[in-house]
Amino acid sequence: MDKKDYRTVAENGKAEPEKEIPKDGSICGFDSLHSLLQASLSPQIFQEVSRLLLGLNCGRALETITLPEPAKALSSKHDFDFQAFSFQAEKESLREPRIVRVGIIQNSIALPTTTPLLDQKSAIFQKLTPIIEAAGTSGVNVLCLQEAWMMPFAFCTREKKWCEFAEPVDGESTQFLQDFARKYNMVIISPILERDVKHGETLWNTAVIIGNHGNIIGKHRKNHIPRVGDFNESTYYMEGNTGHPVFETAYGKIAVNICYGRHHPLNWLAFGLNGAEIVFNPSATVGELSEPMWPVEARNAAIANSYFVCSINRVGTEIFPNPFTSGDGKPQHSDFGHFYGSSHISAPDASCTPSLSRHKDGLMISDMDLNLSRQLKDKWGFRMTARYEMYSDLLAHYLKPDFEPQVLSDPLLHKN
Numbered sequence: 001m002d003k004k005d006y007r008t009v010a011e012n013g014k015a016e017p018e019k020e021i022p023k024d025g026s027i028c029g030f031d032s033l034h035s036l037l038q039a040s041l042s043p044q045i046f047q048e049v050s051r052l053l054l055g056l057n058c059g060r061a062l063e064t065i066t067l068p069e070p071a072k073a074l075s076s077k078h079d080f081d082f083q084a085f086s087f088q089a090e091k092e093s094l095r096e097p098r099i100v101r102v103g104i105i106q107n108s109i110a111l112p113t114t115t116p117l118l119d120q121k122s123a124i125f126q127k128l129t130p131i132i133e134a135a136g137t138s139g140v141n142v143l144c145l146q147e148a149w150m151m152p153f154a155f156c157t158r159e160k161k162w163c164e165f166a167e168p169v170d171g172e173s174t175q176f177l178q179d180f181a182r183k184y185n186m187v188i189i190s191p192i193l194e195r196d197v198k199h200g201e202t203l204w205n206t207a208v209i210i211g212n213h214g215n216i217i218g219k220h221r222k223n224h225i226p227r228v229g230d231f232n233e234s235t236y237y238m239e240g241n242t243g244h245p246v247f248e249t250a251y252g253k254i255a256v257n258i259c260y261g262r263h264h265p266l267n268w269l270a271f272g273l274n275g276a277e278i279v280f281n282p283s284a285t286v287g288e289l290s291e292p293m294w295p296v297e298a299r300n301a302a303i304a305n306s307y308f309v310c311s312i313n314r315v316g317t318e319i320f321p322n323p324f325t326s327g328d329g330k331p332q333h334s335d336f337g338h339f340y341g342s343s344h345i346s347a348p349d350a351s352c353t354p355s356l357s358r359h360k361d362g363l364m365i366s367d368m369d370l371n372l373s374r375q376l377k378d379k380w381g382f383r384m385t386a387r388y389e390m391y392s393d394l395l396a397h398y399l400k401p402d403f404e405p406q407v408l409s410d411p412l413l414h415k416n
């Protein structure tokens, strides 16, 4: 795709000729909306557009972090997007800053879905190794991978053979990551398809929280399962039974809201009520379905709950051997569509990083001063003004079989 071609159209302001949507998942040949805007606008206008799109952190645009050369070399050699930013908080008189370095990884699968399952999994491990190494050598404290990172996102197919990818919480994916956790003193969040062997081999969509000593701190199971489009996930695993746990780690209190849970404001709220300072949202979602929602929901959750949100999405198009349909009238097809990456981090003060690439693997690193969370609670008072008792009463009432919605009709409406 010719980038210059698109810029010329924007500059002369003429009606755009019909262009083919790039098949590589790029945005008119650019990695992200941010890079498209940067290349298309004058520096002054770009600065103003960025301010409006990404907000300001403590009154300033987000600063970038200089990354270590060996980590940068890994990104060049293995061709993954590598970006790093720093969220500041105001200086306080009675508390030291609490700065945590967080990393999030997005990636495509490594081998076609027709190759033996074992090879597919090993190839993903191999592909992720340099990206995790880059995070480790950059001093990341808490690292999170994408939803079901150890397999293709085969839940569209409804074929049961993909269940073979499921692993116990202490299975080989956890063991693979435990080595990195120990090597780099890093907490790692590992979202997997879980097989609970002790409970009749049941399957769950689970995030395993590995402590910075390589220990397993705990797990959280996805609360809300999509039943939309090709997301036929309820064929594979059950609604989570772990509530809304917050994990107190060496680097702060973290929680995981897995993918579709991001459409549920009460899910976000519950992690906040339990004291989360950073909530990770490992996801797998496609452009046609959710792209306009993606930059909005996580950012809104960060604002409403006064915590940081780290949004992670897979990349690429995964093609499956047998075509499928999903009862939506669409012709049979063999892929979900394009997983659009675009991972990013949102802060409680409404500032946000630019997104990682829409079509390439990537590692986003961000320093965040967790003091910002309480500073925003003090400033906006969302917790204090929340009127939880009012909503608790409404919900209790709503759950009763004799619930009647509180609607006052205009009497004139029904007069005739």
Ligand SMILES: NC(=O)NCCC(=O)O
Binding pocket: 147, 225, 226, 231, 258, 259, 260, 261, 283, 284, 285, 286, 289, 290
């Ligand atoms: N993995 C998953 O829950 N995807 C659902 C689609 C979406 O929430 O955008």
